[in-house]
Amino acid sequence: MQLITILIVAFLGAGIVYLIGKISGKARDILAVLASLIVVILVSLAYNQKIYTSFYPLPFLNLSLTLRIDPLSWFFAIAVAGIGFLSILFSLEYMKHYQKLDFYYSMMLFVNAGMLGVVLSADFLSLYIFWEIMSWSTYLLISYKGGKAVGAGLKYIVMSTVGSIAMLFAIVSLYTSYGTLEFSSLASLLQTASSGYILFLLIMFIIGFGIKNAIWPLHTWLPDAHAEAVSPFSAVLSGILVRIGIYGFVLVMYSIVGLNLLHKLGYGLLNFNYILCWIGAISIIIGTFIALLQDDDKRLLAWHAIGQGGYMILGISFGTTLGIAGGIFHTLNHCIYIALLFLVTGAVEYRTGGVRDLNQLGGLIKKMPVTFIGGLIGISGLIGIPLTNGFVSKWLIYKTLIMEKHPFLAFVALIGTWGTILSVYKFLHNIFLGQLPEKYKDVKEVPWAMRLPMIILTSVIILFGILPGIPLNVISGIERSFGIKPLSTIIFGMPREIGELNIINILAAIVVAGVFIYLIFSLSTRSRRVNQYDNYAAGSFIPKDKYQYSVRFYDPVYRIIGPYLRDVVDDFYYWLVEKSKSFFQGVRQIYTGNVNTYALYILLFLAFLIITKIGWGLW
Amino acid sequence: MVIKAVWIIVLPIIAFIIGVFFLGLSRKVIARIHRRYGPPIYQPVIDLIKLMNQKSISHGRLFDMGVILSLAGSIVLVLFIPFGGIAPLSGSGDFLVVLYLMLLAPLGVALSGGEGANPNISIGISRKMMLSLGYEVPLLFSILAVMTYYKTTSLVEITKAQQHLSWGVIYLPLPAIAYFMILPAMLGIRPFDIVSAPQEISSGPSVEYGGRYLALMTVEHAFHTFIVLALFVDLFLGGGNPFTFFVKMLVVFLLGLFIHAVFPRFRIDQAIKYCWKWPSILALAGLVIAYVVA
Numbered sequence: 049m050q051l052i053t054i055l056i057v058a059f060l061g062a063g064i065v066y067l068i069g070k071i072s073g074k075a076r077d078i079l080a081v082l083a084s085l086i087v088v089i090l091v092s093l094a095y096n097q098k099i100y101t102s103f104y105p106l107p108f109l110n111l112s113l114t115l116r117i118d119p120l121s122w123f124f125a126i127a128v129a130g131i132g133f134l135s136i137l138f139s140l141e142y143m144k145h146y147q148k149l150d151f152y153y154s155m156m157l158f159v160n161a162g163m164l165g166v167v168l169s170a171d172f173l174s175l176y177i178f179w180e181i182m183s184w185s186t187y188l189l190i191s192y193k194g195g196k197a198v199g200a201g202l203k204y205i206v207m208s209t210v211g212s213i214a215m216l217f218a219i220v221s222l223y224t225s226y227g228t229l230e231f232s233s234l235a236s237l238l239q240t241a242s243s244g245y246i247l248f249l250l251i252m253f254i255i256g257f258g259i260k261n262a263i264w265p266l267h268t269w270l271p272d273a274h275a276e277a278v279s280p281f282s283a284v285l286s287g288i289l290v291r292i293g294i295y296g297f298v299l300v301m302y303s304i305v306g307l308n309l310l311h312k313l314g315y316g317l318l319n320f321n322y323i324l325c326w327i328g329a330i331s332i333i334i335g336t337f338i339a340l341l342q343d344d345d346k347r348l349l350a351w352h353a354i355g356q357g358g359y360m361i362l363g364i365s366f367g368t369t370l371g372i373a374g375g376i377f378h379t380l381n382h383c384i385y386i387a388l389l390f391l392v393t394g395a396v397e398y399r400t401g402g403v404r405d406l407n408q409l410g411g412l413i414k415k416m417p418v419t420f421i422g423g424l425i426g427i428s429g430l431i432g433i434p435l436t437n438g439f440v441s442k443w444l445i446y447k448t449l450i451m452e453k454h455p456f457l458a459f460v461a462l463i464g465t466w467g468t469i470l471s472v473y474k475f476l477h478n479i480f481l482g483q484l485p486e487k488y489k490d491v492k493e494v495p496w497a498m499r500l501p502m503i504i505l506t507s508v509i510i511l512f513g514i515l516p517g518i519p520l521n522v523i524s525g526i527e528r529s530f531g532i533k534p535l536s537t538i539i540f541g542m543p544r545e546i547g548e549l550n551i552i553n554i555l556a557a558i559v560v561a562g563v564f565i566y567l568i569f570s571l572s573t574r575s576r577r578v579n580q581y582d583n584y585a586a587g588s589f590i591p592k593d594k595y596q597y598s599v600r601f602y603d604p605v606y607r608i609i610g611p612y613l614r615d616v617v618d619d620f621y622y623w624l625v626e627k628s629k630s631f632f633q634g635v636r637q638i639y640t641g642n643v644n645t646y647a648l649y650i651l652l653f654l655a656f657l658i659i660t661k662i663g664w665g666l667w
Numbered sequence: 668m669v670i671k672a673v674w675i676i677v678l679p680i681i682a683f684i685i686g687v688f689f690l691g692l693s694r695k696v697i698a699r700i701h702r703r704y705g706p707p708i709y710q711p712v713i714d715l716i717k718l719m720n721q722k723s724i725s726h727g728r729l730f731d732m733g734v735i736l737s738l739a740g741s742i743v744l745v746l747f748i749p750f751g752g753i754a755p756l757s758g759s760g761d762f763l764v765v766l767y768l769m770l771l772a773p774l775g776v777a778l779s780g781g782e783g784a785n786p787n788i789s790i791g792i793s794r795k796m797m798l799s800l801g802y803e804v805p806l807l808f809s810i811l812a813v814m815t816y817y818k819t820t821s822l823v824e825i826t827k828a829q830q831h832l833s834w835g836v837i838y839l840p841l842p843a844i845a846y847f848m849i850l851p852a853m854l855g856i857r858p859f860d861i862v863s864a865p866q867e868i869s870s871g872p873s874v875e876y877g878g879r880y881l882a883l884m885t886v887e888h889a890f891h892t893f894i895v896l897a898l899f900v901d902l903f904l905g906g907g908n909p910f911t912f913f914v915k916m917l918v919v920f921l922l923g924l925f926i927h928a929v930f931p932r933f934r935i936d937q938a939i940k941y942c943w944k945w946p947s948i949l950a951l952a953g954l955v956i957a958y959v960v961a
Contacts (some may be wrong), residue, residue: 433774459808473777483784548759558739583783
């Protein structure tokens with residue numbers, strides 16, 4: 049009952065918001081926030097419960113639609129609900145100047161409801177239905193702004209449909225083989241299946257979920273979609289919607305197929321996990337290093353979303369206690385900091401009149417300190433600086449890679465992090481640091497409705513960074529439910545048998561050292577505050593508004609690595625589109641529009657049939 | 668417990684003394700190679716005291732905090748890296764933690780400098796970032812070779828496995844050579860002093876620093892020198908007791924100075940290409956060998 053209530057609230061909320069919007073804008077805003085908040089509360093009440101309900105027996109196929117909650121689905125549901133709530137809160141001010149707000153809020157709630165449905169489903173049919181609701185409402189939201197966004201949306205929906213079809217293929221095949229689509233019964237039925245069949249299922253699901261999760265080489269829809277969507281929705285899209293793909297991977301690989309079967313897939317060195325690892329590794333390299341070349345702040349983050357997705361795949365594809373924990377934890381962490389970063393870019397857009405070009409911003413730290421802190425903590429999480437959440441999950445992943453003796457993968461993961469540092473520093477520097485252009489000198493901090501979501505996300509990053517035991521505890525619950533040895537955790541880090549990591553000591557050391565230096569710093573001769581134009585340039589004077597050294601900030605590196613960093617896959621898809629266009633052009637020639645020709649076709653076909661018939665008769 | 672607490676206080680002081688000594692020594696040695704007389708070895712100490720009492724300017728809160736973060740990061744790092752078998756906080760963080768903590772210092776400088784709004788700073792930071800991307804490739808290869816060979820991510824375990832002269836450099840010569848080749852890039856000394864490059868970009872990131880800021884940056888540099896050398900000794904030269912550890916650090920440092928002091932400064936693209944060529948190839952070969960052997 050409880051699960052049905054969650055979904056009813058989520059879906060009804062979306063519908064009612066649309067209708068109320070026709071009457072009053074204010075009421076719609078309040079209702080949208082309330083609806084998403086109630087969902088958060090309902091989901092958090094379901095913590096640590098195990099519920100299974102069948103809510104609609106289908107009159108055909110002998111199936112019924114079912115819902116369930118277990119540690120895995122709760123974990124993703126709370127992330128969906130939380131990010132959904134915060135981005136709707138953020139939208140209140142951000143979206144004020146846009147048209148068609150009824151549609152926007154209704155679709156935001158619809159996407160959330162769809163995602164909740166996906167993670168709460170207990171059988172593949174309900175999952176598929178909610179998956180489609182989610183995909184289509186995402187499409188509508190991506191193209192919401194019109195213009196370029198429509199193209200981005202189309203690209204998304206075409207790829208998403210391909211994924212859905214692959215998934216449907218697997219689902220239908222499961223149904224015809226086993227007559228049921230429930231996860232729990234499939235999990236036991238599949239244990240006797242042949243390796244070939246399992247491999248087929250996994251590949252189909254990986255195409256389906258992988259397109260959503262934007263793993264290389266299925267990632268090409270993501271940069272356009274992220275850049276063109278409105279910022280609060282980019283936060284949802286990049287934060288959690290894309291990561292429903294990871295949910296799918298974990299669900300299929302560990303909850304249904306199971307570790308025993310996975311280990312059997314492969315010949316010698318070439319096994320399934322290993323190939324998946326390398327796909328993750330390639331995603332890391334492609335994502336983080338192409339991000340380095342971007343000048344559009346949202347596009348830069350979008351490429352990181354691809355890169356960080358690679359880390360999650362790396363983590364979960366190993367199938368060890370540490371690896372799965374790292375992968376799932378990184379999914380949560382990524383969801384928090386990337387949502388924060390998209391909200392930060394949204395806040396900057398809001399105050400600068402929609403500027404996304406990194407080369408035109410600068411110096412906003414003095415005008416928007418709260419947003420700056422959000423940006424700083426966000427990028428620290430993305431890099432994985434100690435004391436932020438990204439650190440612990442990356443540590444788990446690296447540790448897995450080294451302990452499982454995969455130094456080359458570990459190298460890829462580590463060098464990906466160093467590439468990340470370069471591009472996110474450029475992100476922070478070009479928006480907030482450096483010289484403040486004259487045109488932004490009256491910029492103010494964003495209103496509270498936008499500040500609050502950023503502050504909440506910032507504090508969660510720090511909280512999970514210092515007390516990683518809180519989320520890791522839930523994650524070990526997930527591992528227990530898969531029948532894998534659960535990760536044993538302590539609140540501040542890892543117990544000694546797993547590895548040396550105790551955040552509280554690191555925190556204490558940094559705080560003590562910082563305070564000590566601060567004391568020395570304040571005791572020595574005071575310094576004088578100067579403005580941004582009062583600085584040393586070897587006797588020459590620094591002109592106003594001419595200082596933008598961030599244009600091609602890493603030029604020598606671009607020149608060395610730039611030629612290798614083309615998105616070949618995207619080019620390939622476009623080539624494919626061009627070629628198929630001319631092919632279909634050719635096919636079109638058949639349809640001349642002349643009735644006589646069609647009559648001729650019919651005649652020829654009949655003649656063909658007669659001839660074959662006679663031919664058969666003769667044999 | 669008490670001993671540990673004492674070491675937590677004493678070790679940064681030792682690191683500070685050694686680091687400052689190295690700074691003074693390097694100026695003297697380079698001067699002698701250049702056939703100059705050079706300043707006295709205790710010159711950095713005089714400078715520090717003088718700088719602390721000088722006037723300076725500030726560009727804002729982050730400008731101050733970045734410098735403090737940078738130095739704090741370096742001091743904390745000293746507690747995680749074994750110095751002659753003493754590593755009071757090594758139980759709270761392994762080598763991966765050390766690698767990440769090494770980010771705090773450059774990040775602090777980059778943030779602080781960013782608020783300085785000076786073109787020279789931006790150029791300097793951009794060079795620093797690119798240079799570190801350059802030397803991280805061979806560095807990560809050689810570090811991973813060590814971790815793979817000893818099958819642990821703990822620095823204490825790595826040094827423990829190298830006792831009785833079974834030094835890492837004997838078993839992993841290629842990664843050791845690669846690390847040695849990028850040592851000056853990590854230390855920011857010739858021919859890799861691209862980041863500061865006083866003649867081109869007026870000391871780069873530290874151009875706006877004066878007085879106490881410059882003092883803290885000098886101290887940070889001293890700590891950084893200590894950390895980079897200590898890591899080398901721990902990874903490849905078997906640690907030792909505090910005294911032999913210091914001697915090993917000194918030898919590595921002097922060797923690095925002698926070889927590199929005679930080179931003129933690289934351009935940034937040359938430096939990156941250098942790092943990605945020979946050191947990377949050697950370190951990668953070392954990693955492959957370690958992977959096969961271990």
